[in-house]
Amino acid sequence: MKKEGNITIHDIAKALNISGSTVSRALNDNSRISNKTKKAVRNMAKQLGYQPNALASNLRTNCTNTIGVIIPRISRYFFSSAIAGIEELARTKGYNVIICQSNDQESRESDCVQTLFASRVDGVISSIAINTKNYDHYKTFTSRNIPLVFFDRVCDELATSKVVVDDFKGGFLAAEHLISKGCKRIAHIGGPQHLNIYINRLQGYLKALRKHNIHIEEDLIIESPLTREDGMACAKKLLESANPPDAIFAANDTSALSIILYAKENNIRIPEDLAIVGFSNEPFSEYLSPSLTTIEQSGFDVGTKATELLLDIISNKIENHQETIVLPVKLIERESSNRI
């Protein structure tokens, strides 16, 4: 109720005996205002310690200079790197970032959508929760033409722009690398097959095998939630079998880690008896013993690219955007596959 310490344009106007609209225009460097007035307004603003109220401005202009981000969980390295990339670029372009975590739950994801919409964000960057099957909540944005860009875990059902890494190539590189190391029976621990990224990693793996005329054995391909626990179970299943593989390509580093731990416990030598390749180049993969060969994917780059795309769509008011950007991956060779 009281003015407290909050100075508005009207306080400046009163102090200079001019109107609020003139102050507003002066602060926005509008050409209709004389330089003399502009200077006076700026001085007085500084003198009074004026700080614009974004809320009022946003309400009027119907644009918040804020982008919303929905991610499964921020504490995962790939996502926090992505956020770093998003935040960095957004801020230099004058945008704020509001972050929501879905905790990989569809209902939470739906809540995030509501929250971001209520905040009237100018655009949204999202990576889909692992168990989301229904994408209707995203229509809150698409039906109102609020730009939406997916990254990493994208959704084919919704026609929007996307930024992904080249998972197919990554799967291919991983498998071909193992082949080049002389491995003959290469297993794959794949992720949930309703997510495009895991489908692509598997397909890349399959293509490499076919290219090199290696027989594809169904038994060597397992689908897993890729947790540390399930990785152990997969390792057990694969390595206790009568005819165990001589290499495993795991769809993430966490399950690759499980395999290494299992192999150590059971005196299976890495890479001599079993070569391993992971996916993601998590920070820990470098320090494992043996260190883990893996596919590098830069969260930072993905985040930056997604933001670039989103800001472009926002500022050029592009409708029906459906660009898909595929970022490169890289094989990082380490000890876990270093044989021959």
Place this chain on the structure above:
Amino acid sequence: MKKEGNITIHDIAKALNISGSTVSRALNDNSRISNKTKKAVRNMAKQLGYQPNALASNLRTNCTNTIGVIIPRISRYFFSSAIAGIEELARTKGYNVIICQSNDQESRESDCVQTLFASRVDGVISSIAINTKNYDHYKTFTSRNIPLVFFDRVCDELATSKVVVDDFKGGFLAAEHLISKGCKRIAHIGGPQHLNIYINRLQGYLKALRKHNIHIEEDLIIESPLTREDGMACAKKLLESANPPDAIFAANDTSALSIILYAKENNIRIPEDLAIVGFSNEPFSEYLSPSLTTIEQSGFDVGTKATELLLDIISNKIENHQETIVLPVKLIERESSNRI
């Protein structure tokens, strides 16, 4: 300009032939509105796909249900965990979170403050940039009674509430643990001594030495920026000396990692020749070889506690809050100190 798809309370009012204020009150479950009307309003709201506009509400009520967070960088595990804690609790209490990264630069930190203030956040949680020497920009909040809570890297100059982990105890536990393992000459690689956390870790270390009547050698105490590179330099300096230490307590895991790498290169056995304790329990420390004994500090808990405190200050309108909460730390024993 056009209505587009955005439904306001007035659209609902018109559809039901009642006034906007009634709709507003009905949606807010105000007791002056009859149940019949409330039900009708809610139904119509759903039918029309009404989504409240937080901007308008915030402008009027002068409260945004948003808290701002300033951190050095989100991609560091401790901070992303803290954010996870903040976000989790804030959201269940109906608050949004806006995150700004200072990149450990004072000027960027100052920008963050402006941005958050312009967004009229209801409160702020901050961890100070490593090179911030002047804290005036924080007065933007304190002078206007906008609740401010620091965590981890706190500032004694500003009288606000704080949440820290027990760095002193951590330093003490680390050093005493090494002493209990029979180490006699325990070095310390400390962090920048203008930051309270590193001062406290050092002091804890000193207290343990004194308690056990171990002579304190100035030469064994080094100040470092605690980067991977400088960790190498410190390791070299300590271990190439005429009379090298038999243990090192590093003020973070990154420099402990450097020491391990240096020791491996130079055929120094860990823990037989040199025992090592780090600080933070970074995700990688478990997987190092040898695995790293370290002090666990939960970023998630710190974030949660800071949020709890902040929300309490906000909702109870507490002025001059100066509570300091110290969270416990825990020694995680692993191979790098496992001797005797």
Place this chain on the structure above:
DNA sequence: TTGAATAGTGCAATCGATTGTCTGTATTTT
């Protein structure tokens, strides 16, 4: 000299939700 163009400002409506005050009707009290 006069009409028109231009520059520099002010007025008032507007964005959408909230809220203090007021009105008309229904219910209760004496």
Place this chain on the structure above:
DNA sequence: AAAATACAGACAATCGATTGCACTATTCAA
């Protein structure tokens, strides 16, 4: 039955910045 009270809802101001339009000098061309 008259008076008092409660109830349900309407009116209009408000938050602070923006912006279309109107207005007044001043300048310029004819």
